[in-house]
Amino acid sequence: MSQPPHTVHPSPPRETSPSSPLAAQQILGHVRTVVDPALRAAVNRLPDSVRRVAGYHFGWWDEHGRSITTDSGKAVRPALALLATQAVGGTAACGLPAAVAVELVHNASLLHDDIIDRDATRRHRPTAWSAFGVPAAILAGDALFFLSIHILSTAPAPLSTQGLAFLEEAVQQLIDGEYTDTAFEHRTEVTLAQCQAMAQAKTSTLIACACALGALAGGANPTQTDHLRSFGHHLGIAFQLVDDLMGIWGDPAHTGKPHLSDLRAHKKSLPVVAALTTPCPASQELASLYHQNAPLTEHQLQHAATLIEAAGGRDWATRQADHHLTTALHHLTAADLADHPAAQLATLAHMIIQRNH
Template structure:
């Protein structure tokens, strides 16, 4: 997958600002966050940084440009969405029992569940603080957006957790979880810059629609990687990871509701104890046969088209439009191995 150049530029802008903001945290919490971010090892020693792709900060910066402002005005918003994103990662890893992220052990494995949850909560607080400290008159509107986004993400996480106890969820329920848990954060990223620069509500709304659609595409692609992705694409997770974890992702939801293959898939996933490799392979074949992969692939492509349609309604500078289109294209699942 081609990585747009704008991501490197966004990372260069947001990383120093993140380090400055994180220095306000207590040493104990900062130690956990620095490890989670991939900046230091468990003993606090600097390491060669892997870092994130910085998609969300890039979207926040482009959002400000799309709203008629400058990138610098969106820096508090870029920080806020990165803090929200990492809050979710830290807490989700605890709730899901995920032991690896970014090709090393997750923060809760190293520091304990309580420390990881405290660090995540600190980031949620910091997301609001950096906006309140911003000099822009629109800072309260941006805080409202962050609060609404965090509420949506929590609702999505709660729904996701219910899927662990049942196999009768519908495709609509899985989609609702995706829109709340994942898409809402992309929606925030693509609109918060425009909010901070005081853009017209029509511009903010179209950018929010763009982000919501891109968010669904991103998650659909991730759902495919969670079943068919290779370890180098998934941060070290093996193929079929989401099947083994019995996650309520879109391909699995589609297959569970298929009359021909759903009953058999439900039987496999309902087995007591951990699934064997043979179980995972059998379930994966059933998901494929039921059209789970094909349906999710088509959804991702449809959502990218929908995002671009929302973008087409806005008068944008050529470079802003190109960058937003490049980032939307990252939701296309062309690189998911077959």
């Protein structure tokens, strides 16, 4: 039987384990071939001024507008949207507006994030604000946010109705999480519960939204939509935990960011707050070091990472990531989905954890 057009069904080699990094990369690579043409078509609707900045950020061309081939990101969120659509019986073509919308929102937030964090590089290239200036990058991010709303508002119902409400709520929570994240940098006291709520808003909300939008596009029943949203919620928390681990101990060749970048920015990430709120000598020494106003030297940055590990921050974050992965997979099973796309969703979930394991 022939497959519907744009169906995301890569064919991994027979010997490839469903949960292997290779299988995940094959899924994401195929999603890119489906989503990129629609994503480019959407961005091409923008005025030339911001379209140039957005295309540079996506890795489609250099700062002069010349086409290049470079890393455009993993496309995890659009992959979740498309696979969720197929998992409830829809086609990838039905889920394409949802996939494009969440990828636009994600990249809008990255454009603004890089400015807030003063990150000079992303994916081994100068960030958009470094190449074009802060005003241009802010406006390009704004344009992508509004473009995502346009994509869903012109899609068939229920994406244009209930789906649009899902996305608008997710964007508001994402902004609240980003604001709280920056506010934490200037506070000496942050509880672990506050940090977890921030991470949920900043990262988990959009991933949960991607899964819920995909479910709506595929005609899911309310129970399936709720389980897929919960799958995305717990997966998003695991994603942020692993991202925070990589922000301290990740290899710059893999992360595309400078070594110890989160500590350099005095970020109150989850492993840091877990360590700071654990009563022990390493935690006290970390607090004294981390709360000083002067920039940390390279030696102090390395020592801070050692103290976080000694205070249990690294182990706590790793255990929590594993816990949320297990919970996410429970919701995936409970949703009663089509076998093949459900297995691919599980593969992507395992890939997120394996980034740091």
